[in-house]
Amino acid sequence: MKKWTTALAAIILAVAVTACGNGKNDAAGSGGASGSSTGLGGGVSAAASTSAKSDLDRLKEKGEFIVATTGTYPPYAFHPETGSRDLTGFDVELLKEVFKRIGGVNVKFVETEWEGMLAGLDAGRFDSIHQIGVTEERKKKYDFTNPYLISYPTLIVLEGTNDIRSFNDLKGKKVYGSNTSIYGKLAESKGAVLVPEGEALELLTTKRVDAIIFNNLYYLDLKKNRPDLKIKSVDQLKDQEQVALPLVKGGDGTLIEAFNRALQETKEDGTYKKLSVEWFGQDLTS
Known part of the structure; x- marks a missing residue:
């Protein structure tokens, strides 16, 4: 009787373990097959991990x-x-x-x-x-x-230039700049003809443009480090450029x-x- 009871207990334990094991496998298999939103081991998990990074x-x-x-x-x-x-x-x-x-x-x-x-x-x-x-x-x-x-937009011309004293004198004048730049758009708004290609200072010193527009800090640097340049600032806007x-x-x-x-x-x-x-x-x- 004791042996029979022991054997029966062993059988019940084996069935219970098997059932638990099958339950785990079914859950894992079901989740993987259905593409569970938990994304365990799936592509969703990788995407979520990437998007979680700042x-x-x-x-x-x-x-x-x-x-x-x-x-x-x-x-x-x-x-x-x-x-x-x-x-x-x-x-x-x-x-x-x-x-x-x-x-x-x-x-x-x-x-x-x-x-x-x-x-x-x-x-x-x-x-x-x-x-x-x-x-x-x-x-x-x-x-x-x-x-x-x-900084502040500054109008720069060659020394000896007398017909450009302010931004309002740019109508019909050639000015270095692109219509996609702030300074180019500023020059265009004053009636200037834009020259978009070339190096600004070279264009000015060789008189291929009548004026250039840069910020006041750039002009100060030129006067400090390029004293050979015969240029002058004739106008500066009060509107700051951030x-x-x-x-x-x-x-x-x-x-x-x-x-x-x-x-x-x-x-x-x-x-x-x-x-x-x-x-x-x-x-x-x-």
């Missing part, structure tokens, strides 16, 4: 932020010597410092023509463009960081928030002041 997380994983530049715009981004492969300038040094504070991210500057920059940004060939003025029109298409520089980094819309804001925090840190610890004094001869912290 823009900032993906940037840190990538370790590199690509910025478009012409590479010919002192004192912002330029080659210090002819033939030099390295870029330097206020924007170069400031952006490197800011992104270093965002998890040690490296900034890579890619040289390209201005005309193709916005299209390149839209296509994802780079992450942003430096020295872009913030406008209401651009804000409809791009998300911007906080401004990292503020320069910031544009990013294609659709992000989650984490990258912009991190940039803004790091930029503010450079202003609070004196780094921004040091760089602006080095490149512009004055403290531009604001």
